[in-house]
Amino acid sequence: MNCEEYRELLVLNLCGEIEAEDEVKLQEHLEGCEECRESQKEFRAMLALMKQMPDREWDERLRIRDLIRRNQRWRAIVFSKAAIWILALTGLITVLTVLPLRWELSAQEFSLRWGAESSREADLAREMKQLQVQLAELQKQNHDWQLTSEDRLRQLVNVNNVEQQKRYFQTLELFTNYLQLQRKADMQRIQKDIATSYDRTGHEVDKTNELLDYVLKASASGDASIYDRN
């Protein structure tokens, strides 16, 4: 074993915690190692000096007791029931003020809604405009197609080709069926859009229902002229 391996034993010996067996081993090493012998001597002298160093008197019981009491009083105030209630209420009021919540009270219902009012109105107007544009476009397509087909029919009658007229009517029937189906699908989509947007905002429900009625009637009859009245 080299000196490093005896360090632990040296420390144990100096502190009086060495086992008898280890002490013999250490003594054997110390006899042959001047460096370790010197270390032990110096360490022992240092420890003796350290032990001689006088203790300082210190009594701060009164001050500590006072600090503890003050601390307790402060904690008692902070954690008192009243303080907790005040804090909770303040927090709740802050949350209600800061969050974009608004409540509405009408004869029928009370509702609490999320989101700022002004932007909701703007959204509604924009959505309505889009829907109106879509409806108008559909109306125009329908009208154009009717005009074209009537024109074509007139031409065919003039030509007086029965076979051609027959084929034309067959095609026209198929095409009409197809268009009706397509229009129905479009109407359903628009209905759904209107229903969703109004359902979300909860406004002008009666007006929506009225509009829906017309849309439903229009899609059922396939009559585009019904739009003109509204």
Next chain:
Amino acid sequence: MDMKRVPERSVRSLTDEELVESVLEGNLRDFDLLMERWQKPLFNFVLRFMNSEEEARDACQDAFINAYRSLSKFKGQSKFSSWLFKIAINRCNTLLRKRKRWKMFFDPMGEGEQFADFAEERNVEQTVERKQIYSRIRRAIADLPPEQKTVLLLKEYEGMKFHEISEMLECPLSTVKSRMYYALAGLRKSLKLVEVKNR
């Protein structure tokens, strides 16, 4: 509550752990007894650790206040004194970290100047010389790395066994022993340097 208390003389014969129980039961005055028992050893330990009276005072006060506040967490698995000293050591380490941060700007200990004052009065009186030696040792201990001086102080001044220190600091026994060795070696080195300087 105080009516139920046992007479003063028998309270004094209670162990630390029994006193803790009593404090937890509501006999707050018994914490005074715990303070009375441990304030001097704790203060001297912290003073040697920090080598600054002001910081030692603060650390001790904080340690007692923290101990009082978290007394319910003391489960009696270790001795009350070990638990209290551990709180104080944590506080000292925090203060040392703060001190290190500010060392770049100024010397908070002012110990250097104190040291110089003693040096000027050398050979005047034997007591002064003694004081000077102690001051050197104090400074040398304070300059040791925190983990080394913790072991050295607990061992030499609090008379704790190595296995107790190992349990308290939650580190292996061999680490504690080697910290002790390095603390002694470091102490020897810095004391020798002082000797050379003064020659």
